[in-house]
Amino acid sequence: MANAESAIADIPSFRYRVSGMDCAKDAAQIERAAQSAGIAPDAVKVSTATHIMTLTAPEARLPEIEKAVETTGYGFDRIESDEDIQQGAAHQDPGYRRALWIVVILNVGVA
Template identity: 80%
Template structure:
């Protein structure tokens, strides 16, 4: 690896698996920082499950090793591939759970409306 490859910072993104909240994202950011990168060189979004690094390519193995210790899975996003395979809204179990929540609430709302009209 050349000195030029070690010194040129690149914008590199990873999809992170198993993360549930901002606390998990902060844990991953801290783990990446233990590899010796600046705090502003790593950003993990709990909403999109994407870790963005602004580091030289030569530092990636060291950062990947540090982040792997957290137990979260991650894989590099090549190019503009932001589509997450298996996104929650595409998962049949998620859709089923959503309907289980929505239908009883709609039913309860209808009962409340009818009761409100009858009470007047």
């Protein structure tokens, strides 16, 4: 059992930014597509909140997985470092923050 756990820990994780995804149904579709390439269910996670897909797989398998995910029609780009995740966060975008404040102000005015 310990050997299986250490083998899983040795497999690298890769992250992709997913575009065009709106809901949990879309995330599940992307996860199923990755699993169709022979990836275990617990080796792929797609977050609808961050629009990030995390794959735990050998790098040699990535082209096969990427091809399977492309069939879903959603866009995805590999994230090379953790800095990219923070830079692309929606809550840090000034336009997003401005739109959020407008929604808050309009809702307060209605109430």
